[in-house]
Amino acid sequence: MNRLKMNYSFLTFLVFISQAFGDIKPQQVHISLGEDPFSMVITWVTFEYAPTPIILYGPTIATTLRYPYGHTNNFTYNNVTRYVHTGTLSNLEPNTKYYYKVGTIEGWSGLFNFTTFPAGNDFKFRVCCFGDLAYRHGNIILDLFDAARNGWFDMIIHVGDIAYDLHSDDCDGNCGDKFMTELEPIFSHIPYMVIAGNHENDHHNFSHFHNRFRMPGEVGGHHNNQYYSFNLGAAHFFGVSTEHYGYMDEYGKAPILSQYSWLTSDLQEANKNRATRPWIIGYQHRPFYCSNTECHEDDEPLIRKGDHDIPGLEPVYISNKIDLVFCGHMHSYERFYPIANLVSNGGNGYDSCKDTSSVYHNAAAPAYIVTGSAGCHTPKTSFGSPHLGSACRSDDWGYTIMSVYNHTHIHLYQWSVDQQRNVDNIWITKFIGNFTAPGPTT
Numbered sequence: 001m002n003r004l005k006m007n008y009s010f011l012t013f014l015v016f017i018s019q020a021f022g023d024i025k026p027q028q029v030h031i032s033l034g035e036d037p038f039s040m041v042i043t044w045v046t047f048e049y050a051p052t053p054i055i056l057y058g059p060t061i062a063t064t065l066r067y068p069y070g071h072t073n074n075f076t077y078n079n080v081t082r083y084v085h086t087g088t089l090s091n092l093e094p095n096t097k098y099y100y101k102v103g104t105i106e107g108w109s110g111l112f113n114f115t116t117f118p119a120g121n122d123f124k125f126r127v128c129c130f131g132d133l134a135y136r137h138g139n140i141i142l143d144l145f146d147a148a149r150n151g152w153f154d155m156i157i158h159v160g161d162i163a164y165d166l167h168s169d170d171c172d173g174n175c176g177d178k179f180m181t182e183l184e185p186i187f188s189h190i191p192y193m194v195i196a197g198n199h200e201n202d203h204h205n206f207s208h209f210h211n212r213f214r215m216p217g218e219v220g221g222h223h224n225n226q227y228y229s230f231n232l233g234a235a236h237f238f239g240v241s242t243e244h245y246g247y248m249d250e251y252g253k254a255p256i257l258s259q260y261s262w263l264t265s266d267l268q269e270a271n272k273n274r275a276t277r278p279w280i281i282g283y284q285h286r287p288f289y290c291s292n293t294e295c296h297e298d299d300e301p302l303i304r305k306g307d308h309d310i311p312g313l314e315p316v317y318i319s320n321k322i323d324l325v326f327c328g329h330m331h332s333y334e335r336f337y338p339i340a341n342l343v344s345n346g347g348n349g350y351d352s353c354k355d356t357s358s359v360y361h362n363a364a365a366p367a368y369i370v371t372g373s374a375g376c377h378t379p380k381t382s383f384g385s386p387h388l389g390s391a392c393r394s395d396d397w398g399y400t401i402m403s404v405y406n407h408t409h410i411h412l413y414q415w416s417v418d419q420q421r422n423v424d425n426i427w428i429t430k431f432i433g434n435f436t437a438p439g440p441t442t
């Protein structure tokens with residue numbers, strides 16, 4: 001570990017040194033969870049090569065020096081080279097506020113802070129989940145700032161389609177840089193977890209997505225942020241790429257097969273730990289189920305059930321008793337009853353967001369939430385005739401908040417930015433009384 005304590009005068013020099021300007025100035029500072037909840041990964045961009053990037057951090061003021069783990073990623077797109085710096089702070093104290101700044105001796109970012117999660121697996125935490133959020137037409141962004149300021153959530157999951165697009169230059173500059181700069185006050189403070197959507201395909205093997213974001217599973221793992229998992233409190237989270245299927249013609253079958261083999265073993269492992277971590281929650285960009293006008297009864301059959309030598313994802317979700325899956329891609333909100341192989345158990349047609357929590361008690365199949373209504377390049381996406389499994393639909397701009405209370409209770413609500421109120425509220429519950437781990441069915 002390259003961790004040094006510095007003497008006071010050097011520290012004073014570092015803390016009061018003027019901020020950098022121009023291309024060496026750190027920008028787009030954001031954080032994401034590391035390999036465990038007590039590791040935080042800090043990532044930032046410079047447009048000039050910055051030798052020896054460092055992070056200063058500490059629980060009262062930023063006093064500990066950390067050289068970034070790993071590397072500076074250089075990547076060039078349309079003749080612009082970005083230097084993406086990453087550092088992992090590990091062995092952090094639980095439930096502790098940390099202050100940090102990033103940069104080099106030539107100049108620093110401002111001072112940021114984040115708070116680590118409590119220890120153990122029995123604490124409440126809240127996740128803000130949305131998909132399809134643009135720099136321009138980013139309808140939820142102002143509300144998101146309010147919600148972050150009010151402490152409504154402890155982590156963010158963006159289920160793909162980021163900035164429209166990370167690689168596009170039609171936002172008075174590059175949309176990815178503009179988006180990550182605009183949202184830096186939130187993303188530098190609250191872990192920002194991402195998965196790729198179709199808009200992340202920059203036809204250079206997702207180079208912007210791959211280089212700009214660090215997700216767990218990379219250190220000593222498969223070095224690929226397209227799919228990964230992590231544990232937090234009473235939940236195991238996993239993110240998978242539906243774009244491996246969507247762009248199979250461009251990148252081949254290999255990514256589908258390696259993701260599938262990783263996913264099956266990851267979920268089998270997670271299932272063994274169900275007594276201590278009962279919830280398994282997935283996220284992906286394209287939904288299997290939706291009922292917009294542009295959505296078919298079986299919208300993504302290849303991704304859902306596969307074809308010949310291409311394995312689909314739904315059988316893995318069903319056999320491993322996944323509780324909940326968040327998706328985006330359709331620019332609206334829709335909640336499904338527990339559903340498997342196109343058949344829902346519970347609902348019988350659109351239920352106008354009635355409180356049907358009982359259907360979600362010890363559910364035998366995953367519940368799917370489409371939350372792609374954060375605001376992007378299209379007008380609101382209209383709904384067609386409802387899917388039989390559809391429990392709640394809203395075409396208001398908004399985002400979903402999931403509160404994992406404990407081993408038995410998850411609460412979900414959908415915040416409508418248009419109406420400034422919740423348009424959906426639901427409890428998902430299980431295993432009241434003695435816990436019995438389900439284990440995979442075969």
Ligand SMILES: *[C@@H]1O[C@H](CO)[C@@H](O)[C@H](O)[C@H]1NC(C)=O
Nearest residue numbers: 049050071072073074075083
């Ligand atoms: C990044 O670019 C700098 C300057 O061109 C170079 O010295 C460095 O080796 C590069 N690093 C990587 C990982 O390519």
Ligand SMILES: *[C@@H]1O[C@H](CO)[C@@H](O)[C@H](O)[C@H]1NC(C)=O
Nearest residue numbers: 076077078079080081167169
């Ligand atoms: C990149 O630079 C080269 C050499 O200056 C030029 O020929 C090319 O058109 C540029 N490409 C783009 C996408 O700007």
Ligand SMILES: *[C@@H]1O[C@H](CO)[C@@H](O)[C@H](O)[C@H]1NC(C)=O
Nearest residue numbers: 112113114149185186188189
């Ligand atoms: C921590 O960061 C948040 C978000 O930037 C900021 O509002 C808050 O004032 C900071 N807290 C402290 C104690 O500096």
Ligand SMILES: *[C@@H]1O[C@H](CO)[C@@H](O)[C@H](O)[C@H]1NC(C)=O
Nearest residue numbers: 205206210223224225250251
């Ligand atoms: C795309 O990137 C992934 C992850 O870095 C890598 O494993 C894969 O080989 C690349 N595919 C192509 C076609 O370059």
Ligand SMILES: *[C@@H]1O[C@H](CO)[C@@H](O)[C@H](O)[C@H]1NC(C)=O
Nearest residue numbers: 404405406407408409410411
């Ligand atoms: C879990 O949280 C729910 C909702 O707050 C609460 O009613 C229940 O008593 C909690 N269960 C335990 C074991 O704390």
Ligand SMILES: *[C@@H]1O[C@H](CO)[C@@H](O)[C@H](O)[C@H]1NC(C)=O
Nearest residue numbers: 275431432433434435436437
């Ligand atoms: C739970 O299981 C234990 C051990 O099998 C048993 O002693 C206890 O009575 C059970 N509790 C309930 C509420 O069923």
Ligand SMILES: [Fe+2]
Nearest residue numbers: 161197198329
């Ligand atoms: Fe999409």
